[in-house]
Amino acid sequence: MSVVAAGTGDYRPCVQIRTFTDDDWPQVWPIIRQVVQAADTFTYDPAMTAEEAYDIWVEKPPGSTVVAVEDGRVLGTAKMGPNRPGPGSHVSTASFMVSAEARGRGVGTALCRFALDWARGRGYAGMQFNAVVESNKAAVAVYQKLGFRVIGTVPGAFAHPELGRVGLHIMYHEFEPAGAPESHPR
């Protein structure tokens, strides 16, 4: 699975988004470490080890992990899959991380668009984000632009290193029923 953005206009900027392989890990782990150590956007343990990060980030089927690559350099990564097991498995979720050096170039937007297409293509009913830090306004704006709305906000649920306790949004994007309205994933 890969998407070459150049020329299509769909996946800006000009990056390739493709399935993660273990060869990518030496470039993916520093991005994860950077994001979790900053501790301002993810409810992950900032002291997470590489092994713990691998287990959390690299999805097993039916989930998927991808990388956004430009000239062999990993700029960002995303994981996607069912949000909950059993009777909740028809709703998808996804997470995105972009290297600090590559921010502001639309890599996160491209990864989110990719994840939405991935989930729609597999018949999920929608995509839910469980814990979007409300002070992460760039991410919230991207998600809203792509069709997510804030379902609710848990007040003070995130301890931000500079801002103190800020809220965590639950966000949801319901998909248009594509043909069979009761279609189930897989």
Next chain:
Amino acid sequence: MSVVAAGTGDYRPCVQIRTFTDDDWPQVWPIIRQVVQAADTFTYDPAMTAEEAYDIWVEKPPGSTVVAVEDGRVLGTAKMGPNRPGPGSHVSTASFMVSAEARGRGVGTALCRFALDWARGRGYAGMQFNAVVESNKAAVAVYQKLGFRVIGTVPGAFAHPELGRVGLHIMYHEFEPAGAPESHPR
């Protein structure tokens, strides 16, 4: 840790709530299996094995798992702990299961009160439920009575075996700051 309800009026009905030990598992596993196979209240895999259930239900520190016992018989069980790692770990969560035979007697309410006291006593800022099935009106009513409010509802996020797709509530109970308003758990 144990609470004897008789005479206190705080933990009705007259059940003892105490920390789970592995000796309880032969009575706890049938309750979990019954609840997940009914598939009408939990987003757990209905085909979950005993080993998977043990890993999910029996919390490691700082979390805790308890049982509600009457005359040596386990009527229900609860687990509690931080809702998220890292910058989200000051908010608690909990889950409750009551044997079908023991429902309507206040066991779930007693377990929820116990979990709230447990979390308050450890300095958590509040308790969040991430996925309360909206058709589970008895549970929603108990939670609201005990101080939870619905933060938001993800439409159709739960595939109910009889009702079809129903919503999942996110519920939250913010605790009064007990002394130091910036106190952290543990």
